[in-house]
Amino acid sequence: xxxxxxxxxxxxxxAVGAGRMRYGADYNPEQxxxxxxxxxxxxxxxxxxxxxxxxxxxxxxLEPRPGEFDFGWLDEVIDLLHENGIDVDLATATASPPxxxxxxxxxxxxxxxxxxxxxxGARQHWRPTSPVFRTHALRLVRALAERYRDHPAIxxxxxxxxxxxxxxxxxxxxxxxxxxxWLRDRYGTLDALNEAxxxxxxxxxxxxxxxxxxxxxxxxxxxxxxxxxxxxFSSGAVRDxxxxxxxxxxxxxxxxxxxxxxxxxxNVRDIDYPTWAGDVDFISNDHYLxxxxxxxxxxxxxxxLTGNIAEGRPWFLMEHAPSAVNWREVNPPKRPGELMxxxxxxxxxxxxxxxxxQWRQSRAGGERFHSGMVPHAGEHSRVFxxxxxxxxxxxxxxxxxxxxxxxARVALVFDYESWWVSxxxxxxxxxxxxxxxxxxxxxxxxxxxxxxxxxxxxxxLDGYDIVVAPMLHVVPDAxxxxxxHVVRSGRHLVTTAFSGIVDEHDRVWLGGYPGAxxxxxxVTVEEFVPLLADETARLASGAVATHWSERISHVADDVxxxxxxxxxxxxxxxxxxxxxxxxxxxxxxxxxTGRDGARAVLERLAGDIGALAGDPLAADGRLEVIVRVDAxxxxxxxxxxxxxxxxxxxxxxxxxxxxxxxxxxxxIPAQEPALAGAHGRMDA
Ligand code: GLA
Ligand code: GLA
Numbered sequence: 001x002x003x004x005x006x007x008x009x010x011x012x013x014x015a016v017g018a019g020r021m022r023y024g025a026d027y028n029p030e031q032x033x034x035x036x037x038x039x040x041x042x043x044x045x046x047x048x049x050x051x052x053x054x055x056x057x058x059x060x061x062l063e064p065r066p067g068e069f070d071f072g073w074l075d076e077v078i079d080l081l082h083e084n085g086i087d088v089d090l091a092t093a094t095a096s097p098p099x100x101x102x103x104x105x106x107x108x109x110x111x112x113x114x115x116x117x118x119x120x121g122a123r124q125h126w127r128p129t130s131p132v133f134r135t136h137a138l139r140l141v142r143a144l145a146e147r148y149r150d151h152p153a154i155x156x157x158x159x160x161x162x163x164x165x166x167x168x169x170x171x172x173x174x175x176x177x178x179x180x181x182w183l184r185d186r187y188g189t190l191d192a193l194n195e196a197x198x199x200x201x202x203x204x205x206x207x208x209x210x211x212x213x214x215x216x217x218x219x220x221x222x223x224x225x226x227x228x229x230x231x232x233f234s235s236g237a238v239r240d241x242x243x244x245x246x247x248x249x250x251x252x253x254x255x256x257x258x259x260x261x262x263x264x265x266x267n268v269r270d271i272d273y274p275t276w277a278g279d280v281d282f283i284s285n286d287h288y289l290x291x292x293x294x295x296x297x298x299x300x301x302x303x304x305l306t307g308n309i310a311e312g313r314p315w316f317l318m319e320h321a322p323s324a325v326n327w328r329e330v331n332p333p334k335r336p337g338e339l340m341x342x343x344x345x346x347x348x349x350x351x352x353x354x355x356x357x358q359w360r361q362s363r364a365g366g367e368r369f370h371s372g373m374v375p376h377a378g379e380h381s382r383v384f385x386x387x388x389x390x391x392x393x394x395x396x397x398x399x400x401x402x403x404x405x406x407x408a409r410v411a412l413v414f415d416y417e418s419w420w421v422s423x424x425x426x427x428x429x430x431x432x433x434x435x436x437x438x439x440x441x442x443x444x445x446x447x448x449x450x451x452x453x454x455x456x457x458x459x460x461l462d463g464y465d466i467v468v469a470p471m472l473h474v475v476p477d478a479x480x481x482x483x484x485h486v487v488r489s490g491r492h493l494v495t496t497a498f499s500g501i502v503d504e505h506d507r508v509w510l511g512g513y514p515g516a517x518x519x520x521x522x523v524t525v526e527e528f529v530p531l532l533a534d535e536t537a538r539l540a541s542g543a544v545a546t547h548w549s550e551r552i553s554h555v556a557d558d559v560x561x562x563x564x565x566x567x568x569x570x571x572x573x574x575x576x577x578x579x580x581x582x583x584x585x586x587x588x589x590x591x592x593t594g595r596d597g598a599r600a601v602l603e604r605l606a607g608d609i610g611a612l613a614g615d616p617l618a619a620d621g622r623l624e625v626i627v628r629v630d631a632x633x634x635x636x637x638x639x640x641x642x643x644x645x646x647x648x649x650x651x652x653x654x655x656x657x658x659x660x661x662x663x664x665x666x667x668i669p670a671q672e673p674a675l676a677g678a679h680g681r682m683d684a
Contacts, residue, residue, distance in 0.1 A: 008313055009257040009281040010352070010402075011051070011089070011156045020050065021394040021401055022353030024086070025373055026319065027052035029077050030061055031362055037077065040360065041084045043379055048391025049086060052359065053318065054078070056091040056161045057123065059140060060098035066136075069143050082153035089259075090154050092144060092245050094137040095161035096123035101136055108133040110170035114217040122366065124166040128237040129178040134244060141245050145252040157258035158318075159245045162286060164238040168269045169230075171214040175237070180209050182233045196505040197225035221426045224506040231270045231420050239276050246279065257281035261318040264309065265302040270420045274456035277309050284316035286357070288325055289342060291332050296641055296661075297443045299342045300349065300624055304442075304454040305414055307350035311459075312405040314352035317343070322356050323371035323383050333371070337661030339386045340393065341639060344663040347394075348626030348637030352401045354394060356387075399667060400635045403628040408451040409611035411464040412442055415457035418473040421506055422498060429530035431547040432498055432592060437471040441496075444598035446641065448606070449618025451625060465611035466492040469499065470598075475516035476504040484520045490583035492609055493520065494601070497548050497590050498528075513550070514588070521588045522556030522579035529570065537591055538566045539575050543600055545591035552577070552590055562587070562604060576601060585609075622646045623658060629670055638664045 011022065024044075029037050044052075055062065055074060063069055078088055102109060102120045108130045110118045118125050126133045148154050187193040190206055199205045204223055206212055215222040215230050242260050249258050262273045262285045277283060285306040290298045306315055320342065323333040334342075343354045361372030373387045419434040438454075445452045445468070452468070457479065461467050467486050472495055475483075480500070486493050500517030502508055509515025513525035529549045531537060537545040541563045552574045555561065563576035578587045589601055606612035617638065618625050623646055626637040640646055640658040649655045653666045 010314065011087070011257060011282070011316070019398040019401060021347070021397050022051045022316070023047075023355070023391050023394045024049045024051040024089075024353075025053070025356040025359040026056055027054050027359045028057065028362070029054075030058055030073070031364070032360065036360070037080060040374075041080060041086075043374055043384075044086055044359070045084060046379075047373065047384070047388045048395050049359075051087045051089055051155065051353065051355070052081065053089040053091060053158050053355065054081075055093045055144075056158065057093070057096045058091070059093045059096060062093055062144070063098060063140055066100060066104070067139070069147075071147050078148070078151060078153050082151075086153075087155040088151075088153045089156040089158045090144070090148060091158040092137075092141045092160060092249075094140055094245065097126055097133065097136070101133075105132045105136075107174075109172075110167045111172040111175075113169070113171050113215070115171070118167065122166070126167060127170045127172055127174050128164070128167060128234070128241050129170065129172075129174045131174075134241065137241075138244060138248055141248045142252065145249055149253045149256070154256060156282075157249050157253070157256055159242055159249070159258055159260040159280075162261055162263055163242055164234070164269055164271050165263065165266075168234050168238055168271065170234070171216050175214050175234075176212075178237060179214055179230060179233050180212055182236065183212060183229065184209060186229070196507075197223055197229075198505070198507055199223070224421070224424065224426075227424065228417070228421060228506050232272070235271045235275070238271065239279060242276070242279055259284040259316060259318070261286050262306070262309075264306050265298075270416065272416045274309050274416070274458055277311070282314075282316055283310040284318040284353075286319035287317070287346070288319075288321055289334065289338070291328070291330070294439065294443070296338075296341070296345075297446060298439060299345050300446070300626075300639070301439055301442050301454055303346045303349035303351070304452075305456070307405045308453055308455045308459060310350060312350070312407070314402060314404070315350050316353040316355070317346045317351040318353075318355050319357040320346070320355075321371050322373050322387060323375070324369070326367055326370040331369070333383075335661070336382075337659070339383075340390050341661045341663055343390055344393070344637060344665070345624075345626070345639055347397065347400065348628065348639065348663075348665075350405050350628065354390070397665065399633075400628060400665070403630040403633070403635055405453070406627040406629045406634065407463065408453045409465045410445060410450055410452040411459075411461055411467045412438065412445065412452045412454045413457050413461075413467060413469040413472060414438060414454050415469075415472055415474065417504075418457075418471065421502065422471060422473040428528045429547060431530070431533070432471070434471050434473070437496065437592065440595040441468055441470045441598045443595045444602055446618075446624055447595070447599050447621040448602055448612065449614030449616070449621050449623075449625070450602070450612055451615065451627070461486055464491065466494065466605075466609055468494045470496045472499040472517075473501050474504065474506070475500045475502070475509075477516070480516040480520075483517065487520055487581045487584040487586045492585050492587070492605070494587040494589070494605070495521070496588070497550060497592060512553075517586075517588075520579070520581075520586045521577065522559040522586070523552050523574070523577050523588055523590075524554040525550045525590065526553040527551040537568060537570065537575075539591065539593070539597075540564045540566045541600060543591075543593045543597040545575075545593045545597065548592040549575070550590040562601070565591075578605075617648055617650045617653070619646050619648045623648065632670055633667045634670050635665065635667045638666075
């Protein structure tokens, strides 16, 4: 995986650390009349907005007929924003093609796995591999770049929008041809492909490249190796589109940095964002609050990962919701305090910009019940008052901009491929979920007041005292070596059920589970024992497992059994183990014991792993402590995870009274200036 290939550039108006937090939204003025635009300017100023993303879905208005451009209205809006001191993150406007394009070229329309055509009428109805679409999109990008290259309001480019959100998987003939090319590059020969995919199974052997298709709907379980490669290919195909637009911008507007908004928390759309990090001038991300009890920690988890995809450098929160969304089954509004708390959690984890979808709640269209900074009720509303209060608070945080994440001593590994692969069909249980498992361990660390970096699997693990890698299902040889190195170098590894099971082709490692990690952990699992929905497995410590347990049939001599199964067919057998290797250790948790069970294991390990000692400032996990650093200062964010006030007295920060769902920030002199920028790079 490449490290950040492009020179990292922040939005134009100066370098990192220019001293101004960015605040704003997607702005869709084409949905409104000119008198509303004037009203928008007044309200944006009142709210402290200083940047908007513009023209994201404007293609049909900007190019009403093929090759005929109408920039008049956009000129007017950009000038108006500029007069009001608001900068523009200008979209390349290619996210939603105009009606004339699909009318003339229906061959741009994507197809689902069963051949269903995704027709126009919503958005993103284009094949990432369509040469026809690419030509038309790049013509528009070129026209926009030529038109606005010298406009002082344009501080960044916003390439397309949430690439792959609805069209990541296209099974059309264009996709099939591109997939074959990709496979030829990857494997060279059909023999190598047949071997990797295990095509001896079910008579799937290929004798000509032309026989290979995307994994379209089939009578039953499709080939796992083919699926994984199609997921990788699809992620790359969408990235190729990003690269094509970026090349036009780099040629015409080399001084204007560009980004595209990632969706790092996506759960059905399999994009490997860490591999995209080198393709943008700065990382931006979209995050939508999960309603309910785990929502707050979920924000922290993904913000944390985004900050580490950005290799510790500042990033841009491109979208989150001012209140409710419109796309879950039930869409409750944000609760009082959540707007501020969530925005500042992102800032703590490295965001130097806080933006929403969207500025003004739409009156018509598929998102009319999605919240906006200016809701249907207008400015005299709770949402707008909160929005203005957030703008004022961000205005006070200018000194934080440009600072980097301070490295934690604990790494929690996140692997997109383990997420995709473990979540597929034909597994021992559908109930074990990678995202739930990783979040449960993160929450357990927060509960203990331990700061952890959520890091992409390819990031350097050097310098972390302990690496927690829950359910790390896909472990190629190179990863096995890296994890063994953690333990051999006197540091600590913790991993959990269903880890180490398959290689990079989703082929099972033989000789007993956890396959690739069997040796370092010193345990051999003969059989998985998944639990039915109404079953649990009790452990001797009192922990209770759901979903999953395992028959550990052998432990090596140097393995200590920390916990055993207490009842049922596994009674008396090891459940949690720890192998010591010199000063290092490797811990295995064979059951899904959830957040509380994870906490109990970590508490036990804290006895001799100093990095797991909770920070007293975290007040027994009621607060999350996040730290950013620059050459001179440490910027400490203290986030209240609870609905009650928390009062703490810290030797450095003094007395802190943190309101329910509140956030306190303090900047203090840095003790070790060298920490700034010392963040780990992605492994080559
Ligand atoms: C995504 C899109 C936006 C909007 C929001 C709604 O983030 O980028 O255009 O549809 O979802 O939550
Ligand atoms: C059927 C099929 C077998 C195998 C089993 C798996 O019996 O005939 O090939 O797929 O199901 O349960």
